[in-house]
Amino acid sequence: MKTILQTQKCFGCGACATACPKCFEMDENGKARLKNATLNPETNEQELETKETNCIQEAANACPAQCIKVVD
Numbered sequence: 001m002k003t004i005l006q007t008q009k010c011f012g013c014g015a016c017a018t019a020c021p022k023c024f025e026m027d028e029n030g031k032a033r034l035k036n037a038t039l040n041p042e043t044n045e046q047e048l049e050t051k052e053t054n055c056i057q058e059a060a061n062a063c064p065a066q067c068i069k070v071v072d
């Protein structure tokens with residue numbers, strides 16, 4: 001299972017960090033950061049392998065820009 005954060009679409013509302021502070025935080029530019037993620041240089045997206053979705057799915061549901069994807 002992989003979580004992908006499309007940072008280009010993030011407008012910094014903070015909903016993901018509120019829904020799932022274990023996995024999301026806001027960076028110094030006011031954009032979301034997926035903790036411990038790696039940056040895909042081709043897509044400029046943050047990617048993180050996860051064993052369970054825990055609150056990540058809640059964060060994805062809460063994101064108004066729909067820039068958090070959870071994929072198998």
Ligand code: SF4
Pocket residue numbers: 009010011012013014015016017031032062063064065066067068
């Ligand atoms: S909820 Fe979405 S738009 Fe809001 S800070 Fe998180 S990733 Fe960005």
